[in-house]
Amino acid sequence: MTDDRMADIYAAVRLGGANREAARQSLQLLWDQLGTGGEPLSRSVVAHHLADVQDTAEDALLWDTRALDAAFVPGIPLGEGLLGFLPSLYLSLADSHRLVGDFDAARMQLALARGHANILADDAYGQVIRAGVDHVAVLLEAQSTERVAC
Incomplete structure (x- = not known):
């Protein structure tokens, strides 16, 4: 880019x-x-x-x-930039599925976000994405469709 x-x-x-x-x-x-x-x-x-x-x-x-x-x-092929962006993309998709009440799709996307999180560095960005995954997991457990900051 x-x-x-x-x-x-x-x-x-x-x-x-x-x-x-x-x-x-x-x-x-x-x-x-x-x-x-x-x-x-x-x-x-x-x-x-x-x-x-x-x-x-x-x-x-x-x-x-x-x-x-x-x-x-x-x-x-996926470049390094896209590989590092995948956890965020899957996390956002999980949260959007959650917001529309499609909890099964949200869980699947969240699992993909978690699975790709290992490519993230242990820096501020990586920490934000990992915290977002944990936050969306809690919201999914509660079957919440409320819009909240992640």
Whole structure:
């Protein structure tokens, strides 16, 4: 992923703190610009962040699914960036399935997040993802469909 593209993505993401609609529009524009032939990591990151600025759990699930689908392109091996991103993608997908009440799918995605977590370093990012896995597991145990910060 080019540094310019990453800067564009994170500029759009930062908008989400103050203006979710502006973030959604900026990220949607980036998604459209990348197109189906865009670099898999860029597409995956954009879709992942688009999921975060959706108003409904169903729309978030749609974008989380697109984020994971964008990572897997036939004939293109997963690069190191995507490999390190998979636990977060699976975690987000698990949480989205939980929010729509599909607890079986959520458990499956959470197991995949856990299974891929071993590739994460023991740094702040890795700790955040591992804590998120534990948090979603507790919410699943309670069969909660409430939107909470992970």
